[in-house]
Amino acid sequence: MKGLKKVICLIATLAVVTGAFAGCGSADEKKNDGQATNFTEKKPEDYKGEITFWHFNKDESPAIVAAFTKKYPNVKVNLQVIPDKDQAYQNKITQTLANGGDMPDVFCGESAVVKRFVNLEGAFADLSQAPFNADEIAKKMVPATVDIGRDDSGKIRALTYQVTPGGIGYKREIAKQYFGTDDPDKISEMMSTPEKLLEMAKTLKDKSAGKVKFFASRQELEKIYFGARTDGWVKDGKLTVDPMIDKYVDMAKTYRSEGLETGQEQWAQPWSAGIAGNDAFAYAIPTWGIANIVECNDAKRKDKGLWGIAKSPISYCWGGTWLGVYSKSKNKELAWLFVKFMTADKDQMKQWSKDRGDFMNNVDLINELATSGDVNKTFNQNPYAVFKPSLDTINGKLFTQYDDRITAAFDDNMASFLAGKISKDDMYKKFKEKVKSDFPDLKVE
The missing domain is CATH 3.40.190.10 (Periplasmic binding protein-like II)
Incomplete structure (x- = not known):
């Protein structure tokens, strides 16, 4: 998230994307998202395959990939970083969608653009329905962050691992x-x-x-x-x-x-x-x-x-990064595994907080760390104790x-x-x- 500058996306690009997907999104979504079978739980080493992941932050994204592959060693993650400078990242997403290009299995949206992405036809999969059933894991998240990742019809399209008061x-x-x-x-x-x-x-x-x-x-x-x-x-x-x-x-x-x-x-x-x-x-x-x-x-x-x-x-509140699964990904099981790892795996979230200093989007972990007595050495304060009282003020x-x-x-x-x-x-x-x-x-x- 470093830098988190507000960036500008060209309206012409959005117009092209809207036109390209108008009238066909619903059919594609039912075809690609409405899978009849649920994903089955496996041992970490039994997950095998390859996914692609697009991010805009060159500092954070390699750490995400490294943490994931440490737990899931037989899943290869191909990372592409498109810096969020001069609307390059947003344009890459919208133009690739419009042109029918190769989209990543997982991509993210910063707080200033996530609402655009969750409402963009053909972009993020509907995570509310099976086999994702994201509403279940969302129960452990700060409600406002879940609402931000919903589209205008109320479907969860993206989830975040951070809370940012x-x-x-x-x-x-x-x-x-x-x-x-x-x-x-x-x-x-x-x-x-x-x-x-x-x-x-x-x-x-x-x-x-x-x-x-x-x-x-x-x-x-x-x-x-x-x-x-x-x-x-x-x-x-x-x-x-x-x-x-x-x-x-x-x-x-x-x-x-x-x-x-x-x-x-x-x-x-x-x-x-x-x-x-x-x-x-x-x-x-x-x-x-x-x-x-x-x-x-x-x-x-x-x-x-x-x-x-x-x-x-x-x-x-200020900032945040949401992750979602591409609606037409051919690797939805592994893509969802990747998103869940960052947003719902309590053990990894606790380690991520320790290693990276992020304030994690898990209410049980927040309560635990706010009373842990641990302090950030630069501020000589417990960030979880400092920021927890402000969580209810976030307005999605x-x-x-x-x-x-x-x-x-x-x-x-x-x-x-x-x-x-x-x-x-x-x-x-x-x-x-x-x-x-x-x-x-x-x-x-």
Whole structure:
């Protein structure tokens, strides 16, 4: 998941895919998914064969394959990584489907595009029906994550092994110097409302004489406010600008104009480099951010308890990766075995959490690890105990098939607004014009 940037998929490609599969999806699905026999349980070594697997993350995907083949040594997994840069991964999926090319037996979708994939004709198999019966294993998952992997008719098409609520990560030495404490509970209380958070940012500016910015970028605020919306970008075929979006716009302008954030863009090289520095205090940190935002960029503080995680004044979640089986795969048994291994094998999930630092999507494991007393050495906190109280706040309804492109359109105009190039009204006007241009079937007011 490292990088998890919102990426843009070309509408022309989607139009081709929709046309290519219109009218024939139901018949193909019954033919390919409605298998009469159930898969039989075997010893790990008795599973034999070969599958293909497409992923967008070059760091995570080889580890998934290695873990699987360690348990199932006689199954060969052919991995292809298509980086999620300039919509390459999404285009590869949609174009291969449209052209009738060789699709992988298993492929994944990041949170910004998974709703598009689960609703794309001919893409993911219906996992709700036999022989998959995914609703059974889904009972052990956080319900919102299951809902995100459902298509519009309610069928499970994809499952995730992660849960991704977020907090606010901070550098403890800066907290001690300017706030007199680095205790996560006390820091959480100091920033328990958006207003308190703003006052805290102003205090840091005053006490540090402007040398230390509170947030590393405007997107730290964006992740918090976006994740706390009631409605996603599209509702009932209409572009919806949730009130939290407007609150974010105003708050981001305040932070920028008063010099309370760096002005850098999230994921840019200066932003990543600054994680190891002392110029910025706080970052939006979801569950996966411990390893993939902090630890991979801050070697000098890693394993030394020099970071902390405070509760966000507004609950939010950010990211996640869903896996599904290709609807016409000729290796459905092995493909499903692969998906189940990552999303339902408790022993492997526990090991994965230990090795990779992920927050796993299994309620029994979450309860077990939250009370285990184990701590992450970089943060000197138990991530499961930190993030577990936020699980009920995850709103699966926020996820739509339009998320990556609409968010990109918003971000482009938001950057211009904060740079003083356009007014707030013009920002919204240009944003809506872009959405209307990209999605003529959406109602945009």
